[in-house]
Amino acid sequence: MQTYHVKVERTDPQHARASVRDFTLELGARRADTEAGFNPVETLLSAAGACLLTGLQFVAQTSQIPLEGAWVELEATRQDKPPTLTQIRYRLHLKSPAPPERLERLLELAERNSTVLQTLAQAVRLEGSWEVAP
Incomplete structure (x- = not known):
């Protein structure tokens, strides 16, 4: 059995950041906003x-x-x-x-x-x- 843990936090009204170990992923987090990044x-x-x-x-x-x-x-x-x-x-x-x-x-x-x-x-x-x- 393996367990995964990722932290996701809102960084501003349009973005979220996912983090795991020493890595981060910036995400778009505003509905229908195609300019903010990956939804x-x-x-x-x-x-x-x-x-x-x-x-x-x-x-x-x-x-x-x-x-x-x-x-x-x-x-x-x-x-x-x-x-x-x-x-x-x-x-x-x-x-x-x-x-x-x-x-x-x-x-x-x-x-x-x-x-x-x-x-x-x-x-x-x-x-x-x-x-x-x-």
Whole structure:
């Protein structure tokens, strides 16, 4: 069992600061303000993407699948009443000479090893796809 602890504090009317150990993350914290920085939903999507890429790297190394690069684009759909995300979609781009069936299995295992994706999948419809990047 692992426990996580993050402190988030309001720094001014438009911003919040998250801190953990010796690291900080500045966040936008004013509704509909696209100039203040990452809003909470964008931060959630970023966490999901980072967690997926972490799992991907772990599985690629342990499975000895060559992975020259990877990035993921995420998108969420939000409804207003009640305010909730109804869907999260992602597209994973992989740079690898491995055959498609090995990359498909790599993604399957990476998803299973992603704490954030596994958690989100229990709360919202989650759809993912992948492609080999040039």
